[in-house]
Amino acid sequence: MLTRRDYLKYSAVVGTSYAIPGEFLQALESGNVIKRAIPKSGEELPVVGLGSSATFRTVAQSEDVSALRAVMETLVKKGGSVFDTAPSYGASEEIAGKIVQELGIQESVFWATKVNVAPWGGGPADPDAARAQIEQSFRFVRKDPIDLIQVHNLGDIATQLPIVRELKDEGRVRYIGITSTSARRYSDLARYMREESLDFIGVDYAVDNRTSAKTILPLAEELGIAVLAYAPFGRTRLWERVKGQPIPAWALEFGADSWAKFFLKYVVSHPAITCVTPATSKLKNMLDNIGAAYGELPDKSTQLRMSEYVDALPTV
Ligand SMILES: NC(=O)c1ccc[n+]([C@@H]2O[C@H](COP(=O)([O-])OP(=O)(O)OC[C@H]3O[C@@H](n4cnc5c(N)ncnc54)[C@H](OP(=O)(O)O)[C@@H]3O)[C@@H](O)[C@H]2O)c1
Numbered sequence: 445m446l447t448r449r450d451y452l453k454y455s456a457v458v459g460t461s462y463a464i465p466g467e468f469l470q471a472l473e474s475g476n477v478i479k480r481a482i483p484k485s486g487e488e489l490p491v492v493g494l495g496s497s498a499t500f501r502t503v504a505q506s507e508d509v510s511a512l513r514a515v516m517e518t519l520v521k522k523g524g525s526v527f528d529t530a531p532s533y534g535a536s537e538e539i540a541g542k543i544v545q546e547l548g549i550q551e552s553v554f555w556a557t558k559v560n561v562a563p564w565g566g567g568p569a570d571p572d573a574a575r576a577q578i579e580q581s582f583r584f585v586r587k588d589p590i591d592l593i594q595v596h597n598l599g600d601i602a603t604q605l606p607i608v609r610e611l612k613d614e615g616r617v618r619y620i621g622i623t624s625t626s627a628r629r630y631s632d633l634a635r636y637m638r639e640e641s642l643d644f645i646g647v648d649y650a651v652d653n654r655t656s657a658k659t660i661l662p663l664a665e666e667l668g669i670a671v672l673a674y675a676p677f678g679r680t681r682l683w684e685r686v687k688g689q690p691i692p693a694w695a696l697e698f699g700a701d702s703w704a705k706f707f708l709k710y711v712v713s714h715p716a717i718t719c720v721t722p723a724t725s726k727l728k729n730m731l732d733n734i735g736a737a738y739g740e741l742p743d744k745s746t747q748l749r750m751s752e753y754v755d756a757l758p759t760v
Contacts (some may be wrong), residue, residue, distance in 0.1 A: 475522035483668035493526025495723035541584030560596030569600035699739035708736035
């Protein structure tokens with residue numbers, strides 16, 4: 445496997461540190477993708493996956509979804525696996541389900557979906573509606589068991605978690621979990637993490653959004669719960685923040701030759717993170733993102749340097 449040292453030596457020879465020749469990148473990527481174990485099972489997942497809200501969702505709703513096909517094919521070809529989706533992401537789950545069947549890659553994709561039938565006007569969610577929503581996911585992906593079903597945004601835990609747990613007991617779902625990307629609800633999230641037996645949580649974490657690292661991520665480590673890291677770019681937030689800003693030269697020391705790799709390597713360098721799922725609708729960005737799962741990760745002092753660097757950039 446090529447090391448950072450090989451890469452830097454090569455960069456010095458060709459006289460540039462940012463332009464990576466295609467064949468060199470390919471060689472680098474044929475090395476080992478970084479993986480993390482799901483604590484409850486030991487099964488390893490590649491640390492970079494793909495999300496499907498944001499722009500993925502917009503394109504899924506359009507006439508031409510060929511870009512999403514290229515993105516999903518690339519995810520798998522380049523050694524990734526986790527695909528995060530939800531019934532509430534418009535046509536994303538349906539279109540992605542068709543794509544994985546056309547490409548015949550169901551077994552290479554770790555299908556992470558969610559359940560959340562909002563109870564109108566408050567009150568408990570309808571259990572039949574939740575079951576129907578889950579059956580729709582099975583029909584879309586034609587994968588049984590589905591790898592992961594999480595209760596979306598803490599939904600109605602009392603009603604929906606027992607349903608996914610029952611499916612797990614029946615062998616139709618491999619892992620179960622809950623998600624929240626609202627810091628206001630972290631205390632509820634933490635309570636459920638302690639009270640319920642969970643395999644996964646999904647939570648927001650980014651170089652400029654580190655609140656989950658205060659309590660949720662250490663708790664996940666303590667309890668042995670796998671973590672999907674959401675919104676690693678803050679959707680558009682970090683892109684606006686670094687617009688026109690050069691990537692610091694020292695970031696190349698751990699292989700971050702793009703802002704995407706800088707942001708993603710920061711997220712996956714946290715030991716609690718099992719996989720980060722950035723959304724994209726573009727092949728070139730998928731290639732960029734999966735590149736963060738190769739080579740080195742920043743150490744603790746470099747992580748601090750990274751967050752301080754971003755904190756010092758003007759907010760927009
Ligand atoms: N409560 C929940 O359960 C919850 C909440 C939030 C998120 N999530 C999950 O986490 C996923 C990620 O979060 P997110 O979609 O909110 O936002 P995100 O991944 O932080 O950002 C997505 C945005 O970044 C752009 N992008 C992606 N890669 C890029 C690259 N290499 N260079 C430049 N731009 C790039 C995308 O546009 P392009 O298409 O142009 O690349 C898109 O506009 C979601 O899709 C979803 O699956 C779950």
